Amino acid sequence: MWVVHALCGADGRALVWAEDSELPAKVPGRAPTGPAAHPFAVLGAELIERVGGQDETTALLHLPSYASAPVPSPELVRDPLAGGAKPRGALRLRRWFVPAVHCPPARLRDLLGSVPEDCRLGSDARFALEVAGFAEQLVDRGGVLPDLVQEDDRPTARWTAALTGAGMARFANLREAMPPALRARTGGTPDDVLRELLDAFVDDEVRQRLGRAELGEGPSAAARWLGALTGDPRLEDSAELHQLGERIAEWRAGIARPDPVRACFRLHAPEEDDEDWTVEFLLQAVDDPSVLISAQDVWSGESHVLRRWVSQPQELLLADLGRAARIVPALERALRSAQPGELVLDTEGAHEFLVNAGHLDHAGFGVLLPAWWGRAPKLGLRLNATSSSTAGVVSKDSAVNMGTLVDYRWDLAIGDEPLTEDEIRELAAAKVPLVRLRGRWVQVDPARLRAGLRMLDESGSGQMTAAEVLQQAGEPGQDDSRPFPVVGVNASGWLGDLLSGAAEQHLEPVDPPAGFGAQLRPYQRRGLAWLAFLDRLGLGGCLADDMGLGKTVQLLALEALAREGARKAPTLLVCPMSVVGNWQREAERFAPGLKVHVHHGGDRLGGEDLGEEVERYDLVITTYPLVAGDGGALRQVRWERVVLDEAQHVKNSSSKTAKAVRELSARQRLALTGTPVENRLAELWSVMDFANPGILGPLTRFRARYAVPIERDGDESAAARLRQITGPFVLRRTKTDPAVISDLPDKVELKQLCNLTAEQASLYQAVVDDMLQRIAGSEGVERKGLVLATMSKLKQVCNHPAQFLDDGTALAGRSGKLQRLEEILGGVLADGEKALVFTQFAGFGGMLVPHLSARFDTEVLFLHGGTPKKSRDAMVRRFQEPGGPGIFLLSLKAGGTGLNLTAANHVVHLDRWWNPAVEDQATDRAFRIGQRKDVQVRKLSCIGTLEDRIDQMIEQKKALAQLVVSSGENWLTELSTNELRELIALDAEAVGE
Template identity: 40%
Template sequence: MFHVLRFTGKEAYQFLRDVEKIEQTGILCRIPNWWRKRAMECSVEIRLGEKKPAMVGFDSLISMQPQLCVDGEALTKKDVELLLAQTEGLAFLKGKWVEVNHKKLRELLKRMDGMDTSITLREALQMEIGNGKKISADVGALVTNGAWLSKMLRNLRKPSGIRSAAVPKTVHATLRPYQKDGYTWLNYMQKLGFGACLADDMGLGKTLQVLCYLEKMRKSDKGAKTLLVVPASLIGNWQKEAAKFVPDMTIQVIHGKTSAQLAQEFDAGSAFLTITTYGMVSRIQAFQETMWDCVILDEAQAIKNPGTKQTREIKKLQAQMRIAMTGTPIENDLTNLWSLFDFIDHGLLGTSKEFHEFTKGLEENPQGYAKLKSMITPFMLRRVKTDKTVIADLPEKVEMTDFAQLTRKQTILYRKVVSDMEQKVRQMEAEHSISQFAKKGIVLTAIMKLKQICNHPDQYLGQDAYTPSESGKFQLLKEICETIYEKRERVLVFTQFKEIADDLAAYLETVFHAKGYVLHGGTSVAKRTEIVDAFQGEAYVPFIVLSVKAAGTGLNLTKANHVIHFDRWWNPAVENQATDRAFRIGQKKDVIVHKFVSQGTIEEKIDAMLESKKELAENVIGSGSEKWITELSNEELFSLLRLE
């Protein structure tokens, strides 16, 4: 049985302080929760960034407002004076019981008077993982984000809450809702003075979002200069995407000549967007001397190792805005993560030494991972295809044309084959010794040779070294498959040439660090079944290289959600049948289809015809034969085959 006792404030205070001793005698006391939680004690709370600073950026000063609080409620100066005027014990203030301890109150007030009243935004954000100013440790205070800082971080973490930015009318595309959010987010990041990492999953349109952002910059600032750094294999892809979506944008490519020639071209140029490669940045001094309005890195994992010369040179670039694009944000090796953020938002994760000290304590304190994620999330936008809010708006199959650049060796061989064919046709016509049938033979033989050269010079030359650096397509294949490997996903690689299948498989083994399979017309029925069962099983089999004709129908390979057409069949129906090995009932993921095209070659010209003339594609090219090409006049034929 409990007995209710009636106390004065002074008696209650004394009793509550003695509860522990009373309970030790065996008497159970029922007391208010606010006493057990010590909620009536005064404490210092610091609110960071209550109001928007005059200028935004990592070095901007944000307000740091210390307040005396009781159970989360701030006390006014008048409240504090009232408490100091009362005798020690319990006082009822603002509907709460408050402990009046004059000595502690004066000590807290003294601490508050000695505090700074501002802090840089960078220091405020660093406190998330314990770097920067140790405010809470210095004064025993609870630190919380104020109204402006809370809203800003909330917007960055969820861009759909930001007021939507208008897409320029000069952009020839309709953005999907999540792409519009990404474009708006990039504009918001620039406005705040922050660098950004656009880390959307492969196939969600990072390129389009960045091009829209750049087009808005171009329209609003006539004198702006921007730099895009990409792997060499992606130059053609960016050129094509820009021509398609932002045709008014002026572009200059600095690649493919001597450093001296390229330096002169850059100095003489006035393009809004300069595209170059990672290797070229260190060779053109003017890149580092220019103050860029924006520097963008595509496949930004190229700077994941902070110790390499390439990474150090990239980080010397000066820019008002920095954007890193990667479909595989680095999550496992935290040194790589630090290097990425050292580029986009220098100093946010502290120095390399400070970050190393932080990571050393993660094994003992795994909650540090959550703090790190919370800290970087505002600066990294990542949408994945498995997210239902994104996937509901996506087609089930994302098809894209990837442009590979010919290497020097490929270019020389390609031009020689075309020249020899032209010369042979003209000579035989001049001698009246060529029949239509003979001409067809010469043309079709030349086309086959050109296709082989576009794949790899060694395929055409009958050699077996297959050095990756000698083929633009091999380099492009590596770029895409490295991303697939990091995500532990699977890919089908289709080719029409049986002779190159084993060499492609050998090369893919070096990329995936695991064996895959080869399936073509010579594969027995029993072996086919064995390959399909193994690929569809639980053990990780990263790839199969397949011939289009032998594997285009009848196979169920839904464990793959990536399809690469290494060379083109020039028949949409045949290619779609091949793609449908993965894109069929049972497929749980969106399928990403890559169609490789060698830039400036017959492959690109046929691809353009397939895209622009659907009727031609279905009625003429639809047979899957190149025989229609032989019916062209000489000038039409030579124009089609020549390297642009």
């Protein structure tokens, strides 16, 4: 995989370079004394061939680096051990020679918009696209100025951005969001670098639009400059051009100097019994828009604060009103007054002002509009569908599918509320696009309203297929062929149950066929009915039951039921390697009639041989890496269904694995996961796009409509809309719901605080002091890397000094957390019970195994990412047996999913992952069906350290986390230095006696 980067040069040409995850980092034995070749940069010739560009070049970039190699871009997935020893030493900026290609800005937009599938845009490239869009907007509204500058000691004609009002605010927002990578070439200030990039795009955009138009002719300096604004920008040097450049600089300085205050217009809607709208005039501070001075105070001279900014506020207000009147002519009436303070409008005039408010804003004026404008309830169409089957019930014999015809009727609606005939007549009779309806102002296009009424007369009711109804419900408002957007879908009967997400509650519970080796619980029978229902309709779905509620047995029951008395194509089950054996055993145990084949190992078949072989089986099991590696052979088979177990493995929609599973051909697709969302809502989009492609629209629109409002703002209404859209295709049951399962034991979670030893405290403080000293001079990627590295070091110190020092010394008596772990395990073993111990550090697990074995004179099992499948299966089997080992140590990533370890009724999280979803997944290895004892979960943290404080912060954020998404660790890098200092400071209470 490549990561493509885009920087900007002062010559107006973009610089494109890329990193390749397949190229090994060349790690020299000592730090380079000067600039060195970037060890995993793509060669310029290959870049031109694969991506595009013009001429090859070499750039000297300042990149965050270790002593041995540059730090890969965050978007580049690399093995940190690839190509040599692990990089060590401090992070700092170092110079690297990087092969690159030059590219005009216009070509850059096309290039970045269509990179190959195995390329990913770096943050700087994505940012460049956003700046290009801003440049287009500036050119659209004439926000450009010509200039004459010196480039390479030659006069050069350039078009540059003219920023006023909203443009200045947009520039400031972009400057704050600018990735540090954009400064890798110049090292300039963010303001300078962004200005250079924006002006390059503006100059290119203006020249593209003007074409070869002749702006000037003749030998004079001015004519040659004007000609260069559309032709070759470089000019031959002369004294006349120098003088012209000085005059142009004076002219630009005069018109570009912003005033500290500006005119602001605030629109007031009429009260209930009033018909007049009022535009209030004010002066607004440009740097602090919250400072507003009414025109009345301006004329009375009572606002002394104005004197700090401008000596003649009255003249400034009149001048601004005069300029604004050229944009909104109605303002001229206010200028007839000697001391204008407001403008009274009727509804038609108010609508015209609202429409032109954006032009005022773009021209640099302040505009304050009623809160409802821009998010007023939309006039739209509401679809009402009625299925012919009995409402609320669908039996297993019901002949319904996506082709079933249902009755429909279109209604006009505002938001979710249908309009009455009287209200429709009132709207039709309105002469102004702005109408007050049910106490709210609504914008109505009379032409579109007439078209909508004609549509209702001609095709307002009839019949359509269930698939067409689902398409309208999945992405309402996307059909441009209708006069109004579809604002809602209401359905009755079985279709209504599906759309409401209540199908599982209303379907008749289904039993698996005779011979199935498990007695399904009531909620599992309803889950089977839901799966069979989707199967009959040919729809994909996501069974998102909590870990341990039996997703495996429900899927096997579906396979047995669907194949009862019928020969069908095989089902492909994709799962992690750690649970392949579990699927084999469960299938043999519960559905012995299913013929199961495992596609794995060096002797596995491929091509046509695979296709012929799998036809003999009902269920083919393979792993995620093999779907990506053997995709060509697997795509040749037409599967009955494709099932993803632990579907969070495809949460990154751009990964090779996610793309591979989406390309498989199947009649139906199902996803099984207890955590459809771990960190970001984009993960849910990826899972749902596999199950029902396109159901949530493109990822970019999904992010804008749902992910950003929910994750950034905690928008409850956006979360409700998302639940409504995904509800028909996601079945989610939790173990804490008494209606789901009543015989599962209790789970008791305990947070246990441990003290540090004196040695731990000393090491902890040393790490803190080192970070605070180094972070003062770092920023961007370097700062984020430093913060995350420090967090990891502090967690290691809290675990044990020997883990942090990695010196092979003995463990006994040096860690308060280890002492508490020994106390817990001693009690567990004394009671004849068993425990799971999770750590995110596999290396620390390796240290604990011999220590705990010697301490308790017992065998300690250890499962980590490098454990072979046979050994893994043997460990699980031995642990589950009566009399088997009582302690099972697991690395969180390798043992946190897909295992059934109900022999344990104690779970210890030795170090915190700070992601509740991941920790809950690990806990569910023991707290699941088959568990007969109450489960005690202990989460160990060191008091007075960052572990203690972050746990408190997560508790405060739980309301948002429970909305739709859990928290990861990257948010820590966004904390300010003062917040970090408070977070990692060591309290006196942290050290034990």
